[in-house]
Amino acid sequence: MSILVYAESWEGRFRKSTYEAASYANQLANDLDTDLIAVSFGNIDESELSKLGEYGVSKIFSYSNVTKSDNNNASILLAKHAEDSKAIIFANTFSAKMIAPRLSSKLKAGLLSNVISTILNTENFTFQRQSFSSKAIEKVSVSTEKVIITISPNAFEIKNSTTNCVITKNDANFENQFTVIGSETNTGKISLSEAEIVISAGRGLKGPENWGMIEELAELLNAATACSKPVSDIGWRPHSEHVGQTGKAVAPNLYIAVGISGAIQHLAGVNSSKVMVAINTDPEAAFFKAADYGVIGDAFDVVPKLIEEIKKIKN
Amino acid sequence: MNILVCISSVPDTTSKINFTENDSKFDENGIQFVINPYDEFGLTKAVMLKEQNGAKVTAIIVGESSVEPVIRKALAIGADQAVRINMKPLDSFSTAKEISNYVSENPFDLIIAGKESSDYNGGAVPGIIADMLNIPFVNACNGLEIEGNEVTLNREIDGGIEKIKASLPIIIGGQKGLVEESELRIPNMRGIMTARSKPLNIVEANNPMTMSKSIQFEKPAAKGECKMVSSDNIDQLVNMLQNEAKVI
Ligand SMILES: Cc1cc2nc3c(=O)[nH]c(=O)nc-3n(C[C@H](O)[C@H](O)[C@H](O)COP(=O)(O)OP(=O)(O)OC[C@H]3O[C@@H](n4cnc5c(N)ncnc54)[C@H](O)[C@@H]3O)c2cc1C
Numbered sequence A: 001m002s003i004l005v006y007a008e009s010w011e012g013r014f015r016k017s018t019y020e021a022a023s024y025a026n027q028l029a030n031d032l033d034t035d036l037i038a039v040s041f042g043n044i045d046e047s048e049l050s051k052l053g054e055y056g057v058s059k060i061f062s063y064s065n066v067t068k069s070d071n072n073n074a075s076i077l078l079a080k081h082a083e084d085s086k087a088i089i090f091a092n093t094f095s096a097k098m099i100a101p102r103l104s105s106k107l108k109a110g111l112l113s114n115v116i117s118t119i120l121n122t123e124n125f126t127f128q129r130q131s132f133s134s135k136a137i138e139k140v141s142v143s144t145e146k147v148i149i150t151i152s153p154n155a156f157e158i159k160n161s162t163t164n165c166v167i168t169k170n171d172a173n174f175e176n177q178f179t180v181i182g183s184e185t186n187t188g189k190i191s192l193s194e195a196e197i198v199i200s201a202g203r204g205l206k207g208p209e210n211w212g213m214i215e216e217l218a219e220l221l222n223a224a225t226a227c228s229k230p231v232s233d234i235g236w237r238p239h240s241e242h243v244g245q246t247g248k249a250v251a252p253n254l255y256i257a258v259g260i261s262g263a264i265q266h267l268a269g270v271n272s273s274k275v276m277v278a279i280n281t282d283p284e285a286a287f288f289k290a291a292d293y294g295v296i297g298d299a300f301d302v303v304p305k306l307i308e309e310i311k312k313i314k315n
Numbered sequence B: 001m002n003i004l005v006c007i008s009s010v011p012d013t014t015s016k017i018n019f020t021e022n023d024s025k026f027d028e029n030g031i032q033f034v035i036n037p038y039d040e041f042g043l044t045k046a047v048m049l050k051e052q053n054g055a056k057v058t059a060i061i062v063g064e065s066s067v068e069p070v071i072r073k074a075l076a077i078g079a080d081q082a083v084r085i086n087m088k089p090l091d092s093f094s095t096a097k098e099i100s101n102y103v104s105e106n107p108f109d110l111i112i113a114g115k116e117s118s119d120y121n122g123g124a125v126p127g128i129i130a131d132m133l134n135i136p137f138v139n140a141c142n143g144l145e146i147e148g149n150e151v152t153l154n155r156e157i158d159g160g161i162e163k164i165k166a167s168l169p170i171i172i173g174g175q176k177g178l179v180e181e182s183e184l185r186i187p188n189m190r191g192i193m194t195a196r197s198k199p200l201n202i203v204e205a206n207n208p209m210t211m212s213k214s215i216q217f218e219k220p221a222a223k224g225e226c227k228m229v230s231s232d233n234i235d236q237l238v239n240m241l242q243n244e245a246k247v248i
């Protein structure tokens, strides 16, 4: 028996969410008294692969010529390695969201997404997950022999647990269902789903030309930038920054909302953040009811001050 | 071209979420149900493809008769016909199984679903359908062009987009970008009138097995009071974020 974790890599490296998934899977392996194994796709060095050993992974199978977007082949390979696994763990990334459902169908295993708890009952695989756009926590049980889990970002700690890790490199020769013909990424920027701090701004900022201070603040705090829906709809910011019920759900340690009113659809996607700060001219703004810290004031006055004060503590 | 649009019926986004029967079920009392926002982008895209190249658009929903107003709205927006599979959707697997059974008997060139339902946020139905039908799947799709049998798609990835080429048939999980917010179609009077005479076929379900079961719901813990800081004391705010909340 084993627990299998999908070890996603980006441009040859594992990132935070992979270590979160490995740590989570290792905990589950301990709870179920079994071993932890991993599968990785894409070109990745042995030294990087071996890092998983620090998080409890005892065996890793690496397929350098499979891309993670190729969800059919990825799920075929995961299914092969999961033959003996009780649980298959994913971080909730864009690629995982394509692979995990296919794997669920192949293995006839129940899939739970957005999981935020460790196992509550080992008999019938009971877990808690986020549901209703984080307006609710749902307890769900799975009746199949195996369970597939995708964990919410930033919900679990990364925990060291050093193990001897055996690396096996394989090639897979499959026909692809589609071809990736290119990609555009703004590397260098912190990814919104993984960021520990998010600086978000709304229509209160008046126009796209005023985002300089938001980006400056984000850079100082090593944070990602986000925005409310109307801001991306009007084209002030890219769609990828839109957070909320119909955008991305985020759960950073700190969410700073500047000039955002705090509509129910906005809060739905951000209120799992550990600490929220609202900056708004309107003392009646709904965001003050959801936030932990509030400043009633003009963004164009408060944000520059905030930048100055942060600079002081960073020096 | 035959296009199938999967529609899930979800509570209006402004809904307050409550539970009933000892917190074991979502309380539908007083809730207004709407087309899942991600499915609206897909439906509009399908109608636009029809206008550009000619196509027949079928909207499909797995649900009991209570979801009919929602699927009628899809007809009013421009779907040519609708199918309701008569079953309360209990989990992603059984919902996907019903839809793929239907498609096995009634093939489609393009299946458009949403990247997730805004109620249970499973994000699983289209991927499971893809696997059952053994066709390519692209999720979080925010761009789609069709030329003959060839499809070019964009999908969102962390911090960017990836471009993909595939051939029909294919299934996607769509989102904003498939069409823009400003392009979304709203039913007009003529649409609503003609929707009444468009076919809505009711198909009995095979009631496949379910794999997961909701047991109980709770609401996230209520937040404490918001601590207000004067805009003249931003140093205090930074101090609290650093030493009290310990987040910077
Ligand atoms: C189906 C549906 C889905 C939706 N999904 C989402 C979603 O996912 N995400 C989302 O964000 N919204 C969503 N919305 C929209 C939502 O209802 C709100 O309209 C939106 O969140 C408001 O954006 P905003 O706060 O930026 O703008 P506004 O509501 O216009 O608020 C601007 C705020 O800025 C303040 N302000 C003005 N000037 C200043 C200044 N100089 N300094 C500081 N503060 C200032 C104002 O007091 C006000 O509170 C959805 C709506 C619908 C109908």
Ligand SMILES: Nc1ncnc2c1ncn2[C@@H]1O[C@H](COP(=O)(O)O)[C@@H](O)[C@H]1O
Pocket: B005, B006, B007, B008, B009, B036, B038, B039, B060, B061, B062, B063, B089, B092, B095, B112, B113, B114, B115, B116, B117, B118, B120, B121, B122, B123, B124, B125, B126
């Ligand atoms: N009951 C349903 N009937 C038809 N389509 C559905 C149903 N549930 C989910 N879908 C489709 O699958 C997508 C993802 O839903 P989910 O996997 O439930 O998050 C939705 O956006 C719909 O397109």
